[in-house]
Amino acid sequence: MGSSRGFASRNYYALAVTNRMALRRAALRGAKAVLMFEDDVILHPMFQEAAAQIELPEDWEMFFFGCKHVLPPEPAGPGLVRVKKAWDWHAVAFRDTA
Secondary structure (H helix, E strand, C coil): CCCCCCCCCHHHHHHHHHHHHHHHHHHHCCCCEEEEECCCCCCCCCHHHHHHCCCCCCCCCEEEEEEEECCCCEEEECCEEECCCEEEEEEEEEECCC
């Protein structure tokens, strides 16, 4: 059995390493932001149009398109909440400042 290095399972560890590698590659390429999806995502036919309507705060660093809230979120704007604590994101955007 391989090490899970403090993660709940080897699968969670592998996912963390994969995400970190993707973020590192984006940083090396100078990306201003990165959008990451779960591997089984199915986008709504109007996803691009709906995403274009989202108005993020100027100071955003991470944006979840879906997650399991562990603590109740706070309102942050029309159709937006500020996550206090969450697990298992479905899609997330990272800004280069994060």
